[in-house]
Amino acid sequence: MSSEKTIHAVCSHDCPDSCGVLVTVDETGRATRMQGDPAHPVTRGFLCGKVAKYLDRVYSPDRLLYPMRRRSGVPKGPLPFGRERDAFERISWDEALDTIARKLQQISDDYGPEAVLPYSYAGTIGVLGYGSMDRRFFHRLGASQLDRTICSTAGGDALLSVYGRKLGTDTELFPRARYIIVWGGNVHGNNIHLWPMIEEARRNGAKLVVIDPYKTRTAKLADWHIAVNPGTDAALALAMMHVVLRECLEDRAYIAENTHGFDALKQHVQDYTPERVAAWTGVAAKDIERLAREYATSRPAVIRMNYGVQRSQNGGASARAIAMLPALIGAWKHPGGGLQLSTSGAFSWDKAALERPDLMLESPLKRHARVVNMTQLGHALTELDGPPVKALFVYNSNPAAIAPDQAQVLRGMKREDLFTVVHEQFFTDTTDYADMVLPATTFLEHKDVQGAYGHYYVQISNAAIEPLGEARSNVWVFGQLAQRMGFPEPCFRDSEDDLIAQALREDQPDKQDPWMAGITQETLDAAGGHQRLKFTRPFLPFASGPFLTPSGKIEFYSESLAAKGLDPLPVFHPPVESRHAGVPEYPLEFLPRKADNYMNSTFANLPGHQKMESLHTNYLEMHAEDAAERGIADGDMVEIFNARGRLRMPVHVNGSVPRGVIAGRLNWNKLSPEGNNVNLLTSQRLTDIGGGPTFYSTLVEARKCL
Numbered sequence: 001m002s003s004e005k006t007i008h009a010v011c012s013h014d015c016p017d018s019c020g021v022l023v024t025v026d027e028t029g030r031a032t033r034m035q036g037d038p039a040h041p042v043t044r045g046f047l048c049g050k051v052a053k054y055l056d057r058v059y060s061p062d063r064l065l066y067p068m069r070r071r072s073g074v075p076k077g078p079l080p081f082g083r084e085r086d087a088f089e090r091i092s093w094d095e096a097l098d099t100i101a102r103k104l105q106q107i108s109d110d111y112g113p114e115a116v117l118p119y120s121y122a123g124t125i126g127v128l129g130y131g132s133m134d135r136r137f138f139h140r141l142g143a144s145q146l147d148r149t150i151c152s153t154a155g156g157d158a159l160l161s162v163y164g165r166k167l168g169t170d171t172e173l174f175p176r177a178r179y180i181i182v183w184g185g186n187v188h189g190n191n192i193h194l195w196p197m198i199e200e201a202r203r204n205g206a207k208l209v210v211i212d213p214y215k216t217r218t219a220k221l222a223d224w225h226i227a228v229n230p231g232t233d234a235a236l237a238l239a240m241m242h243v244v245l246r247e248c249l250e251d252r253a254y255i256a257e258n259t260h261g262f263d264a265l266k267q268h269v270q271d272y273t274p275e276r277v278a279a280w281t282g283v284a285a286k287d288i289e290r291l292a293r294e295y296a297t298s299r300p301a302v303i304r305m306n307y308g309v310q311r312s313q314n315g316g317a318s319a320r321a322i323a324m325l326p327a328l329i330g331a332w333k334h335p336g337g338g339l340q341l342s343t344s345g346a347f348s349w350d351k352a353a354l355e356r357p358d359l360m361l362e363s364p365l366k367r368h369a370r371v372v373n374m375t376q377l378g379h380a381l382t383e384l385d386g387p388p389v390k391a392l393f394v395y396n397s398n399p400a401a402i403a404p405d406q407a408q409v410l411r412g413m414k415r416e417d418l419f420t421v422v423h424e425q426f427f428t429d430t431t432d433y434a435d436m437v438l439p440a441t442t443f444l445e446h447k448d449v450q451g452a453y454g455h456y457y458v459q460i461s462n463a464a465i466e467p468l469g470e471a472r473s474n475v476w477v478f479g480q481l482a483q484r485m486g487f488p489e490p491c492f493r494d495s496e497d498d499l500i501a502q503a504l505r506e507d508q509p510d511k512q513d514p515w516m517a518g519i520t521q522e523t524l525d526a527a528g529g530h531q532r533l534k535f536t537r538p539f540l541p542f543a544s545g546p547f548l549t550p551s552g553k554i555e556f557y558s559e560s561l562a563a564k565g566l567d568p569l570p571v572f573h574p575p576v577e578s579r580h581a582g583v584p585e586y587p588l589e590f591l592p593r594k595a596d597n598y599m600n601s602t603f604a605n606l607p608g609h610q611k612m613e614s615l616h617t618n619y620l621e622m623h624a625e626d627a628a629e630r631g632i633a634d635g636d637m638v639e640i641f642n643a644r645g646r647l648r649m650p651v652h653v654n655g656s657v658p659r660g661v662i663a664g665r666l667n668w669n670k671l672s673p674e675g676n677n678v679n680l681l682t683s684q685r686l687t688d689i690g691g692g693p694t695f696y697s698t699l700v701e702a703r704k705c706l
């Protein structure tokens, strides 16, 4: 008789799908199989290619298994892939924690606690692993607060400005849509569990339109691919509104009842004629008209907007304009209609209890600490003063690879007077700059609770296996460090179960949001690991008000943006780094995109994933005419450059990008011959709304290497 067990866990990678995962564990405690939970209505029994091979990651011989410290005399900087271990020596957890506590205390005494900067993002999106004990620790210390802008704040804040809450069309209603626009999203690569829903809709007659400068796998499979010029989506959406209003296709009753600022919007979009917008977007006027008409006259019509659209300087305005379209045509009324950017606002975790910002008042600062924007890490490490950053504590992130303006980031990280701790599962581009490296668990090895940004299920993620080696969870590390720092508050001794109970407000049923009422660890376990939020079906988040905006309506016109000096109506301002700005030295718009088979920089080190991504991930893609003008042919080695740096890579001239655009992919620095990735070329310039990065507003020039 086999004594295999099956454990319910949740994929905690930064992906909208938050898949339910069933892990088979054998009698020795080793995980032998992972599959998508067939009972989960969105996971539907399958995992993406990246995580189907997850056991290769968990049991990789390259896993970090022990705390380590940089050997004396080894300078910070790039280490050869696979040889990183030689630069470090193994130490005990006791020694690691004591050393870190002592250093942080000393830096705090000498420079003030704000000289300590935490740097984390979404290595795990489990509620505890993403932000709980770590936040408590840094708040109590008085460390600088990190503004976590690197991914979604432009679009997120844009959505909030229009609707007041981050909600969207229920993923499970997509099969009922008859017109689907995927706008700045790569469903097939980045959000694969939406694909079967789209397929089902198409079997029922739906049309799929993809708006993306790049011909993604999703675009190739669409009925219509609109290769819009990067950063011009605001203009395109405003021109669609122009056509809708000119042809009286708007839903007047819905607008009258639910929206604010319609007259101002109507006036505003007069300027955005299809002809004028065609010149910016590269989309023919007749195509803009057709798109607007088809969209406004098909029911239900849904837009899957994704974060790709907001990684440009004009990203906030773009996301705002796109988000207004369903309100203009009343698409929210129809099950299967509306828009989805994120569903995360439906999960009302008790963040104040988890993160305890009040603890900043117990810190030596006795006030709220300064805020540092993570997108401007290069600036923070090299230019910030009052106080300068003297300690950097990295977890859940690989900033040496994923942060923009890489040369400045690496210059900062190389500082020998910067004390850097990195809590990681692997040696990465970032550990190359660490003084101390701490081993982290994977989602198979720790417990957590999780929502999603692409569906409406709460899930419990159980530890399927014991931590490998001496790997420890984020919760454990920061709880231990708090003890070593002598922080007296009992909250630093909370267990994972305590934290989960707090996140769910198990002891305060009166304070639970109705959508999460009665959901506890016990009910989640009893339900097989997942529970749908408690709204009635079909869930139509914005079919009617009131809305959580200042006016209580959907805001076409935003007084609160105006009060901040921002455009109250979405305006198309060409990005400073775009073809419209006319910078003759750098005429090409660079798209430094994500890889389909990695997760940002995660998985890039694993041979199986590298093989899926292609033989060489590091390549550029160019339009045939741009290539010909430069004497470049398919397969040539090309140098692309701007004032921030230069990279050399082979080029594919393969029809995947429109004229004027050149694409590249995110990979590890150390896996490219010159030790830098595409972020060498990106800037620290921020988006119009939300202080986010502008990866997709980057100008370059290219030339053939001789």
Ligand SMILES: Nc1nc2c(c(=O)[nH]1)N[C@H]1C(S)=C(S)[C@@H](COP(=O)(O)OP(=O)(O)OC[C@H]3O[C@@H](n4cnc5c(=O)[nH]c(N)nc54)[C@H](O)[C@@H]3O)O[C@H]1N2
Residues within 6 Å of the ligand: 014, 015, 016, 151, 183, 184, 185, 186, 187, 189, 190, 191, 211, 212, 213, 214, 216, 228, 229, 230, 231, 232, 233, 306, 307, 308, 309, 311, 312, 591, 593, 594, 595, 596, 597, 598, 599, 600, 601, 696
């Ligand atoms: N396989 C895989 N899956 C992932 C990730 C990954 O790295 N790999 N990352 C995860 C993360 S962190 C996130 S945030 C989500 C993001 O998911 P997406 O939002 O889908 O992210 P991106 O790939 O950045 O952008 C999507 C598409 O936007 C296009 N795009 C770029 N600029 C513009 C523009 O100006 N206008 C328009 N219309 N389109 C534009 C890009 O070419 C790209 O194909 O995916 C998650 N899932």
Ligand SMILES: Nc1nc2c(c(=O)[nH]1)N[C@H]1C(S)=C(S)[C@@H](COP(=O)(O)OP(=O)(O)OC[C@H]3O[C@@H](n4cnc5c(=O)[nH]c(N)nc54)[C@H](O)[C@@H]3O)O[C@H]1N2
Residues within 6 Å of the ligand: 014, 120, 121, 122, 123, 124, 129, 150, 151, 152, 395, 396, 397, 398, 399, 402, 403, 423, 424, 425, 426, 428, 440, 441, 442, 443, 473, 474, 592, 593, 594, 599, 600, 601, 602, 666, 678, 679, 682, 695
């Ligand atoms: N050029 C370019 N740059 C980009 C993007 C792009 O599209 N193009 N995308 C941007 C976006 S959308 C995002 S979200 C960011 C993502 O940037 P990051 O959040 O830094 O994402 P990853 O590169 O996936 O690195 C996450 C790291 O966390 C580690 N990790 C995983 N789980 C745990 C854990 O439980 N504990 C600890 N301590 N560590 C863990 C992983 O091993 C991994 O090395 O990158 C941004 N950078």
Ligand code: SF4
Residues within 6 Å of the ligand: 011, 012, 013, 015, 016, 017, 018, 019, 047, 048, 049, 050, 051, 052, 192, 193
């Ligand atoms: S990365 Fe996304 S699609 Fe893949 S298993 Fe995780 S949640 Fe599912």
Ligand SMILES: [Mo]
Residues within 6 Å of the ligand: 014, 150, 151, 152
């Ligand atoms: Mo992201």
